[in-house]
Amino acid sequence: MxxxxxxxxxxxxxxxxxxxSFSRAGERLHLxxxxxxxxxxxxxxxxxxxxxxxIGKSVQLTEAGQxxxxxxxxxxxxxxxxxxxxxxxRQTTRGHLRFATSHHIGLHRLPAVLRQFSRQYPEVDxxxxxxxxxxxxxxxxxxxxxxxxxTLPSQPDARLTLQTIWHDPMHCVVAADHPLASKEKVSRKxxxxxxxxxxxxxxxxxxxxxxxxxxxxHSNILMETNYLETIKAMVETGLGWGVIPDSMLDASLKIVxxxxxxxxxxxxxxxxxxxxxxSPANALLExxxxxxx
Amino acid sequence: MxxxxxxxxxxxxxxxxxxxSFSRAGERLHLxxxxxxxxxxxxxxxxxxxxxxxIGKSVQLTEAGQxxxxxxxxxxxxxxxxxxxxxxxRQTTRGHLRFATSHHIGLHRLPAVLRQFSRQYPEVDxxxxxxxxxxxxxxxxxxxxxxxxxTLPSQPDARLTLQTIWHDPMHCVVAADHPLASKEKVSRKxxxxxxxxxxxxxxxxxxxxxxxxxxxxHSNILMETNYLETIKAMVETGLGWGVIPDSMLDASLKIVxxxxxxxxxxxxxxxxxxxxxxSPANALLExxxxxxx
DNA sequence: CGTGTTTACGAAACGCGTAAAAATC
DNA sequence: GATTTTTACGCGTTTCGTAAACACG
Numbered sequence: 001m002x003x004x005x006x007x008x009x010x011x012x013x014x015x016x017x018x019x020x021s022f023s024r025a026g027e028r029l030h031l032x033x034x035x036x037x038x039x040x041x042x043x044x045x046x047x048x049x050x051x052x053x054x055i056g057k058s059v060q061l062t063e064a065g066q067x068x069x070x071x072x073x074x075x076x077x078x079x080x081x082x083x084x085x086x087x088x089x090r091q092t093t094r095g096h097l098r099f100a101t102s103h104h105i106g107l108h109r110l111p112a113v114l115r116q117f118s119r120q121y122p123e124v125d126x127x128x129x130x131x132x133x134x135x136x137x138x139x140x141x142x143x144x145x146x147x148x149x150x151t152l153p154s155q156p157d158a159r160l161t162l163q164t165i166w167h168d169p170m171h172c173v174v175a176a177d178h179p180l181a182s183k184e185k186v187s188r189k190x191x192x193x194x195x196x197x198x199x200x201x202x203x204x205x206x207x208x209x210x211x212x213x214x215x216x217x218h219s220n221i222l223m224e225t226n227y228l229e230t231i232k233a234m235v236e237t238g239l240g241w242g243v244i245p246d247s248m249l250d251a252s253l254k255i256v257x258x259x260x261x262x263x264x265x266x267x268x269x270x271x272x273x274x275x276x277x278x279s280p281a282n283a284l285l286e287x288x289x290x291x292x293x
Numbered sequence: 294m295x296x297x298x299x300x301x302x303x304x305x306x307x308x309x310x311x312x313x314s315f316s317r318a319g320e321r322l323h324l325x326x327x328x329x330x331x332x333x334x335x336x337x338x339x340x341x342x343x344x345x346x347x348i349g350k351s352v353q354l355t356e357a358g359q360x361x362x363x364x365x366x367x368x369x370x371x372x373x374x375x376x377x378x379x380x381x382x383r384q385t386t387r388g389h390l391r392f393a394t395s396h397h398i399g400l401h402r403l404p405a406v407l408r409q410f411s412r413q414y415p416e417v418d419x420x421x422x423x424x425x426x427x428x429x430x431x432x433x434x435x436x437x438x439x440x441x442x443x444t445l446p447s448q449p450d451a452r453l454t455l456q457t458i459w460h461d462p463m464h465c466v467v468a469a470d471h472p473l474a475s476k477e478k479v480s481r482k483x484x485x486x487x488x489x490x491x492x493x494x495x496x497x498x499x500x501x502x503x504x505x506x507x508x509x510x511h512s513n514i515l516m517e518t519n520y521l522e523t524i525k526a527m528v529e530t531g532l533g534w535g536v537i538p539d540s541m542l543d544a545s546l547k548i549v550x551x552x553x554x555x556x557x558x559x560x561x562x563x564x565x566x567x568x569x570x571x572s573p574a575n576a577l578l579e580x581x582x583x584x585x586x
Numbered sequence: 587c588g589t590g591t592t593t594a595c596g597a598a599a600c601g602c603g604t605a606a607a608a609a610t611c
Numbered sequence: 612g613a614t615t616t617t618t619a620c621g622c623g624t625t626t627c628g629t630a631a632a633c634a635c636g
Contacts, residue, residue: 004300004301005300005372006299006300007297007298007299007300008297008601021615022615022616023614023615023616031601031602031603032602032603032604033615033616034602034603034604034616034617034618035601035602035603036616037616037617037618038601038602038617039601041617047376047379048379048383049379049382049383050569053567053568053569054567054609054615054616054617055436055452055565055567055568055610056609056610056611056615057609057610057611057614057615057616058615059615059616060436060568062568062569062571063382063388063569063571063572064379064382064569067378067379067382068375068378068379071371071372071374071375071378072371072375074367074371075368075371075372078364078365078367078368078371079298079364079368081364082361082364082365083340085360085361085364086340086341086342086357086360086361089342089356089357089360090341090342095356143348143353159348272348274346274347274348275346275348275353275355276343276346276355276356276357278355278356279356301626314590315590315591315592316589316590316591324627324628325627325628325629326590326591326592327591327592327593327627327628327629328626328627328628329591330591330592330593331592331626331627332626334592347590347591347592347634348635349590349634349635349636350589350590350591350634350635350636351590352590352591587636588635588636589634589635589636590633590634590635591632591633591634591635592631592632592633592634593630593631593632593633594629594630594631594632595628595629595630595631596627596628596629597626597627597628597629598625598626598627598628599624599625599626599627600623600624600625600626601622601623601624601625602621602622602623602624603620603621603622603623604619604620604621604622605618605619605620606617606618606619606620607616607617607618607619608615608616608617608618609614609615609616609617610613610614610615610616611612611613611614611615
């Protein structure tokens, strides 16, 4: 007869110890009295010690029985607590959220979102890391971060879900005093003769630019950098042309009047298709999707 | 489908969370892998929340799963602890022992026993109450005390077990200057004409004396008291004759040369037949039985 | 294709309830 | 004789293992 300690046994034991009666314990647990009797017998057999003295009509704890009560009660408390944890988890949004973004998005798009989020969910502890879009996708795949708020890849891994939050049109720009600035029309050939400052070659954004302008490795690239801010600053010095999002345009830069393929990045959120999202992650997703401008 | 949280489920859950694999968890618990799978499914159904993400070959905890680990681990710890408590209880003698004795035994017989006991079982916390033999028997029956070390009743309750530890012969005594002190032979009639100092009428000892001397309510009783020390002191003043145990005799008292029935108390220990004794109680019983003088 | 999880199904074990028996007051 | 626990027995459910199916890399 293989015996197992069982939570139902513990319930029965505590019910008997509190009611000092097998039959009343049965009522409390919605069981018949023989069922209680069997469970207590099973426990006594398993522990190889008597838990109750059945003296006449009364049932009284033995030394061993008394010694077990506090621990067993703690077990039931822990069980209740665990169910409470689950239902809290379902209802309220709290806990930890680890996610990543790019410098550009962190600088230009995220501040408003994070302000709303932290106001709405003050109990969530945010952990934001800055990294390239590509690296972020990798870490999402591996589960090192839950979300990536990045430039969306055009050919994403099938295990990822992508949601576009912002459209980010880009244009070729030059400094106001650049030779191309004043021309009404610029051909692709003219453009490519000029030195350029572009995002690094392994980025999604650069891939997009390559496609739109049909760039190849022979193109006249003066400088590569991952930081669009840097591109903008370099272009402003007149060193060459560059590509930046429209949202970063200002009076110091002129859009080059060149015909290109569609040059628009999709910025948005990336997460793992199969992995269950935490409630903070879901909350952030809702805010992002509710605020697309 | 009625679901119950079960300790086996908790074991399975922790095994999976620690091995990050259903099959390795199965090995650890000596179960097949499908059995583990079913248990985890049952838990997820019961808690209505996903505990693991099965991503490809890897198994990873969800937020909910992580939140459950500490509490579940505490439950298993408590279970282990409870078994440890039981096996300690079986091996070593410690804890609490509540028992009672009479003033006479506490004064003349028990000190040596208790000295040995507390030296041998220093971890036992003794709670000794003084009360009449009759009251002690009642409290043993009700479970208020575990043992009574008292004058044994001649017609005990059937639910009690009695063990004689000491024989306690008694004699009629008078002060050295009492009229009966010098007589070589004293008849029962002569004795009963003299005033006496005897134990209270509701005590076992008094019942014994009544039987031995065939006393009735017309007897010449000067004083009744529960304290044999008091009887001795009163007899020493010469107020009358009394009955005290031989062990209390000294030069100031003379045994009256009267023929009586056998006048011997049995002193010993009383406990409940059906009630499981604590290990301290068993230890004290052993010492008592090993030291009968 | 190999590794790992889920599903399907049959056999064994378990747990419960009803009813009868035993014990105690 | 009334009340409470134990024992006996039958039935429905659960749980496990084997084997097949499925999923993923």
